[in-house]
Amino acid sequence: MTPVLRCAGLTRSFGALRAVAGVDLTIAPGARHALIGPNGAGKSTLFKLVTGTMQADEGRVELAGRDVTGLSEVRRCRMGMSQTLQHSSLFGSMTAAETVELAVQRHNASRISPVRSTRPATRERAEALLADVGLGGRGGVLVPALSHGERKQLEVALALACRPRLLLLDEPAAGMSPAESSRLVELLAGLPSEITVLFVEHDLDLVFSLADAVTVLHLGQVLLSGTPDEVRASEAVREAYLGTGRRSELFGPAAETSGGSDVPAGS
């Protein structure tokens, strides 16, 4: 089967710092693939290279077997790559519904008319998407009036409105309450298998409850790629996160029972 996403030798430097250094990454169709790693591991840069926001110095990116390395972010999005950003970045003058309509109208069959206004079908689909992410009935609220968690939910609705083949989520649960974050897990787990998900997340509880594959990034390189169990058992991963800390601090039962315990990533 052709992987949905394949990165080979992806490299990007900022001056002397090699933020991403020769990363190979293969995402199988239908996967719920997590990308983890301590702060500064290069996760966000890798994300930008994949989405096309930033061009790679070396290496290639393939989307469903097609080389998209030289293509713009816009083209990649049109080919089925859709993303949410780490810091929610939306439209200050619009309501939640208008925001989603903007994405829906771009990715349905009809073209963007310079004459006609929003079609009822667009409106209905936007409403359905809002309901899917738990924002049903909040469509008329202006984006700045939404709570942080609601904005993150709106980001997901916006990404889904692009009818993605590959959904890229950059810290989707950051700043969410435990209830909001479990609702998000439910939503992501319930996505059809045609949508492959690659997500960056610091909350390891969320990672292990959702992911069926995990890639650990450390200092710009892939430390380990494998199943969640392999990652849990890895000594190298533990060291990367905690230096020479104790294993129980990271994956111990205490961490697993207390909901929403973030990894001490900054340490």
Added chain:
Amino acid sequence: MRTLSALTAAPTRSGGSAPTARRPRRWGALTGALVVVVLATAPLFLAPFATTTLTRILVFALFAVSLDLLVGVTGLPSLGHAGYFGAGAYAAGWVSLNVTAEMPVPLLAGAAVGALAAALTGWITVRSRGVFFLMLTLAIGETLQQVAETWQSVTGGANGLTGIPSTRIAGQPLTNAGFVHWYVLVFFLAGFGLVWMVARSRFGAALRGIRDNEPRMRALGYPTALYKYATFVLAGGVAGIAGALLVAQQRLVTPADLGFTTAAFALLAVIIGGAGSLWGACVGAALVIVIRDALGPSLGGHGTLVLGIVFVVVVYGLPRGVAGLRRLRRNGTDR
């Protein structure tokens, strides 16, 4: 609850982006119809000078509306938009002098040259944003003014184009101020309608998205540079039409018409009116023209000073311009 929030949300947007609120929309349509009726009947009971002032307001309002499409809707603050207004005016004037003043020709020439000038310069400008866009458009406007001043054989140099014949409709020259007013009114309405339609369309929604957050629009798959370019050219074309209407009214074009002062006055009109609101831009244009042309002479030429004071008052007192007044009032009654 839902309709209420939609109500309070709707009026910030330009040209009405499909408001869920029905009552204000009907009032808006009614007010609009009333204004059109007053404008259409004005020459019947106004003195020629007042009629001419009204005509000038319409010309300047259409120019301001085209600028508002850039500034308020798309978020591109241009200081060189008078360049396209002036280019359209020169084109209409030149065609009237050298080819024909028969009706659609000067107008089409103005629109075409305005759009063409915008198309030629737009590729550079739409790649920048914010202050850089401002400075680039300023440079282009100044360059166009230099061209107008030095290309003696076509533009008449510093004197401009003088003695431009009246526009003719079916061979009849429009010399009466009232007829000129009606002629300008018809094309003002057409131009306003065009911009209004674009602003409230799906394309217009995308433009507002670009204004709010361009990188996010790119992430959603919108080729934003192309959208901005198309808008820039459209705004240039509408400004060109306004330029052609200017010629029909004052039958004279000078380099000042495409200079910085004209561009700055238009930007002033847009901001006084409330950037993003097309009817607000028209109100702003009316204020600018009334203060500068009608009030200015009686103030010993200090009209600009009054404009400056109005500007400061608006910025502090009405951050959303005149259009923001409606929002205030509506919030007050509905909440």
